[in-house]
Amino acid sequence: MVPELGQFALILSFCLCALLGTLPLIGAGTGNQLWISLARPLTAGVFVFLSLCLLILAYSFVTDDFSVQFVAQHSNSLLPIQYKITAVWGGHEGSFLFWTWMLALWMLAVSLFSKAMPDDFVARVLGIMGLIGAGYTLFMIATSNPFDRVLPLSPVDGADLNSALQDIGFIIHPPSLYMGYVGFSVVFAFAIAALLSGRLDSAWARWSRPWANAAWAILTIGIALGSWWAYYELGWGGWWAWDPVENPPMINWLLGTALIHSLAVTEKRGVFKSWTVLLAIMAFAASLLGTFITRSGLLTSVHAFASDPTRGVYILGFLGLVIGGSLLLFALRAPLMKSEFGFASVSREVFLLANNIILVVASAAILLGTLYPMVYQAVSGGELISVGPPYFNTIFVPLMSLLVIFLVLGAISRWKKTSVTYLKQQLLIVAAASVVLGLILPLALTLEFNVGASIATALGLWIVLGIVQDIRLKIANKPSVLAGLRSLAVAYLGMQIAHFGFAVILLGAALTSIYSxxxxxxxxxxxxxxxxxxxxxxxxxxxxxxxxxxxxxxxxxxxxxxxxxxxxxxxxxxxxxxxxxxxxxxxxxxxxxxxxxxxxxxxxxxxxxxxxxxxxLVRWVWLGSIIMALGAIVAVLDKRYRRLKVKTLAQAASEPEFRPGVSGGQTVSG
Amino acid sequence: MSRMKLFIPVFIFMVMAVMLWRGLYLDPRTLPSVLIDKPLPDFELPRVEDEALISKADLPDEPFLLNVWGSYCLPCLQENPILMAAKEAGVVPIVGVNYKDKLNLARLWMDDNGSPFDFSIMDADGRLGINLGVYGAPETFIVDGNGVIRYKHIGVIDYKTWDEEIMPALAAVKAEATL
Amino acid sequence: MRRMSALVRLLCLSLLLSLGAAATGMWPQVAVAAVDAFEFETDEQQRRFRQMSDDFRCPMCQNTSLTGSSGGVAEDLRREIYLMIMDGKTDEEIEQFMLERYGDFIFYRPRLTVETLLLWFGPLLFLVLGGWIILGIIRRAQPMTQEQVALNDEEQQRLKALLDNVKRD
Known part of the structure; x- marks a missing residue:
């Protein structure tokens, strides 16, 4: 009886999602206030019923209801109680329910923390997330129902949970990965809402930024946890394997990184609008692609879900509808997005654009390597090749090195226009110090010259010394260093913390590979x-x-x-x-x-x-990830985002941007 | 023109979606053998039955099946009745490669389940397996009268694969031999 | 203020949830690490052995290198690599040995052939394309006139207000 209630709650969730995905959207389009006002209550309803589904599934596990197929497959009467509860996420169906519930959690968060935004905009955002939720719940009902029964011949006992799941590292890694993954659907919804409303101003970017940063920070932690788990569990010192299932999160992370930077440019300067929207769509597409690859058995991976082409076809159809539709909408609406501000060829805008391009190229390269074996097999008529870590490292390392060079240039230069002389003045000394120390330090510590180690050290120092130099400049005319540091904007500090974390990862990853x-x-x-x-x-x-x-x-x-x-x-x-x-x-x-x-x-x-x-230095890989995530969280906490009082979009758009190039720390953040 | 550029992303995406859809129906685990139409590798190994050293010259000089098996391998047990039936009907000589196994366990297995093999080559350290490009037991090769590998099946043989894949391939090799 | 602390709480909650909540369905079929006891004469031999064990794919596993797999054919292949290294075979000879038996599938680093041209030079192509896009944008970037760089009256006023604020702090 109880599992049927879960079934019922699941169907209700779908219905509520479907309502949420239609009425508020139509209301926002036609100006129907009543329908617009439905968005928040419907969101709460979706959250309540999906939570109910999750609880009921957990109840079925705890009470050993082996007539539920999913329970029979992933539990056993002798399984300790804590694993019975965690087994809810121990297989395809349950983990997808968990995934959908996380979407509902993000939706709830948006509905609660969006008082500063106009109601019609919130209605659009929630409506789009509701459509996504409708797709997910329908997928469960149609192909992967966790409440399916084995009746009348129910098994007496369950098949037990995979022993690999009874491990702390593996218990905490996937949920945070999911949470980050799903978080990008918020930013996606914001972008699509902006496209739909046709009002792509910097207010939209400002609203999106905290969400993008939060999703990105959680994704960073999720990926780092996975790497840590692989390291201590697999026992041969590997911490990143470029497996087809690991690659989509990496692609998502790279695109997300590009997105949070591009959002910054769009918010501050009102430029690159269409590019930012495109990135938001691509980041979300990457997360759907990850779902598709993991759950369809498309590629051979160490991460195994039972492969099922039906599920693959469904997810692909959903992917085609959502992403294809979004890209089409983008193509039709992008001409409306005019960039209002000019910038010179040497400016922060251009350096951030360069970084964006590099990040997207890296994503495209990883996607190419991930899908190449499949395409090769299709084209050659059955021949197989493998594309593995040696390929990805060869491609990825130079691209990231290039990224690092531009990272410091972008962080230290100014909006609109930066003189080459200024950059030379500030950075020549940093560059010289990095190169010299990069040559000396590894040599002094190991008494052996290694090109790779020197390059890595120099690049790491380039970031770190670049940060020091930039902060030094910012607080130069303050009475004391402490006063200077306190005068810096929180978002700016967040950026520098995150950049520092990136340097730590870079040093850790490179040097552990070389010196292990x-x-x-x-x-x-x-x-x-x-x-x-x-x-x-x-x-x-x-x-x-x-x-x-x-x-x-x-x-x-x-x-x-x-x-x-x-x-x-x-x-x-x-x-x-x-x-x-x-x-x-x-x-x-x-x-x-x-x-x-x-x-x-x-x-x-x-x-x-x-x-x-x-x-x-292998710990530095994870330590750096934590620092990086922390930086993003700090940036979210910037007061600027909560000072937003309710104002109409028109006001927000007409508000003059005050971002003079000669500003101090208060206005500069990346 | 510049408006057309905005359609590039959706176009790229459509191409990818079609590729992914096509990919769904490919099996990434069907491994082709590079050894097709290559002669069998040389070896000098004991026979499971009597530990007498044998080499390539001792193999049948007519088309035969070379079946990689092990006592630890459950699918091998599964396909054994089919191979036994083939042996009893005299369809084709079958030579076993006892892959990474222990002599006593292999003999016990043959006593318990019957041996479909004319004889089995004992490849305890798996080196012949490597030279045959073996992934794991069971695998089945069709070798022609000249000692050239003509066909390879990876995994268990059931009645369907026997009727629809092994027999036609064997018939083709035999027909060629009689020409 | 209250809204913010709620947001902080939510963030903490979601982090906690992510950290505290349980597992999933994507679990690696744990490949237990291989432990061989091969004796090498030089560190270079050891390094080459590890490099090659990393660069060849375990043919029977789902997706791991020879290093990451402990069973069956992977073990044998590592032994063969070891023996060939000790026998003084070059990397090329060992690769050829693998290629003849297992085909291109065995290489985690695909060989450069006509069919893999796009794989190996695709990223470079993307980068060139990206560079070209940036150049296009830079060329179109409007050089700043003096007027644009300078602050207008309103901006001047806001600057003044901000500076006053800072002084008061």
Missing amino acids: IEKSVLLSPGQSVDLGNYHFQFDGTEHLSGPNYEAERATFQVLRDGEFVRELHPEKRVYTASMSPSTEMAIDAGFTRDLFITLGEERESGAWSMSIYIKP
Whole structure:
């Protein structure tokens, strides 16, 4: 009975979404205030009923209702209660419900925090998100219903949850990824609402910016969590694999990055409007494409959902309708978007445009590499090729280096017009210092020259020193450094924090790739091995019985230059239920380096095979991601966005932009 | 003209959508073998049955099936009745490649389930498998009388694949041999 | 002010939700890392081994390199690579060995052929296209006249007001 209530709530959600996707939109088009005012209550209704669906599914899991197919497939009566609840998201149907619920959560947030915007605009935004929600709920009802029953012959017990899901890193990664992914539908809805209303002014960009920043920050964290999980779970030191399922989030992230910068230009200067709208559409398209790839089994990936062409056809149809329609609307409406302000060929606008182009080129390149095997197979009649990490790294690294060069130029230059002399004055010293330190630092620390390390260090320093130089300039005429720092705009600080985070990622990613060392050895108890500055003493193994596994636990003493660092205990487990072996690597995480040991097999001689890794600065990849996300959150908190009082669009549009090129920190943010 | 430019994104998107739609109906796991029409690799390995060393010269000089199997491999068990039936009907000689297996387990498997093979080559370290471009058991090759690989099937053989793929391919190879 | 703190709370809530909520349906079929115990004579040999294990795709796995897979044919292929390296074979010879047995599928770094021209030079093409677009926009960018750069009266007034504000702070 209860699952049927869930079914009912799901259908109601669809109906409410459908209403939300029609009435307020029509109302906004015709000026019908009553229909416009329906947007917020309908949004609340969608949220309530989708939450109900989620709760009912969780209830079915907790009460072991194996007559529900989804529960039978992803749970077991012996599964601990916390995993029964988390199993709600443990498979295709449930995770899609979760995804749709997150859309409703974003919708609710928009309806609550949009008091400053005109009602007709909010009605359009919510209406468009309602249409998207209608597509998602219909998809569930038609092809992936989590409440489907197996009746009358219900299984006595469930098939149990994939053991890989009983892990903290994996529990937290996908929800944040989803949340970020879905967040871009807000920005998309804003852009389409602006296109529909035909009023593409800088107010629209200003309203979108906090949402874009928030979605981008959460997506950043989601991607970083995935990378972290892969690193410690897979046990061979990899933290980014360029898998076809990892690539769409990366594409989305790159486009999102381009979008938040382009939105800044549009808000501040009223230019690049059509470009910004196009980016908002593309970022959303990337998130739909990710859904499509993951859930249709289009490409071979390590991330497995049961592949089902029906679902693929449905999502593709939806993609075609939504994105094709949006792009068509764009083509028809874009001529209305006239850029009002001029800018010189050396100006912040141009540098940000260059960065945008590079980010879009990188996205296009990743998309090309991801889809190339499929196209190749279709065209060649069955021949297969693989496009993997070596390709993506070859393409991605130079593009990102180019991006970094423009990043500092864009951050330090001024709107409208920047003189080349000024740039030279401010940046020559930064450039010189980065290059010199880039050459010296790696050499001094490792006593070995490495071109890649020098370039990476120089680029990282270029960002960091560029930030220092810019802030120094901004606070030069303030009484004290502290007073100067306090006078800086919050959004500006957010930007610099995010840029600093990017530098940290760059340094971490590049240097860990270059300087990681590893050794695979066969050691008997009592033997030891040296790697880098470290000495690993293998004391032997002991047998250990876990709650649901049997393990051999090894003990290593790690010494550095004769000094004890710590003990490490890698394990080799066999899970008793499934008899599946598993290696638990031991990691000594550190700011400057990670040490880790993976245990292999015991040989007849009593010796164990094992791999030992030293990965310098690998933590910086995730640390930098956190800093970067933090920067975006800080920018969202800028007062400027809450000072917006209710005013009509016409007023907002006619308000003169006060952004003189010679401004101080208050008005400059990127 | 400049207005037409605005339609470029929607055009690119449509091309991509068509590609993706086409892609839905491709199987990214159908791996072609590069070894088709190449001679079988040389080897010198023991036979599972009696551990006598055999080489390429000991293989049948008429068209035959080369079936990669292992005692650990469930699909191999699944296709065994079909191969047994083929052996009993004398359709075609079948040679096994016992891939990455243990001798005693392989013999036990053959005792339990019956052996459809004229004999099985023991490839304990998987090197012959690599030279054959094997991905994993089961795989089935059709080799002609000259020791050239003519056809390869990856995965389990069921009645449908036997009737619709293996038999026609075998017939083609045989017909060619009698010319 | 209140609205903002609500927004902050929502952001925190969504972060918490994302962090605290549970898993999903996209789980890697966990490939347990390979642990071999190959003895190399030089670091260069070790480096080449890792490089090649990374650059060849495990033929039987869903989508991982030889490094990322512990089972079956991946293990054998790593052993073959090891033996060939120790045997003094060049990278090209090893690649040829793989190509003859497993075809282009085995290369994570596709070979440059006519069919992969677009793959390898596509990004460059995109970049050139992008550069061309930027150049077009720069050429059309209106050079600023003195009048435009200078502030108009209204802007002057607002500047003054802002500066006063700053002084008061």
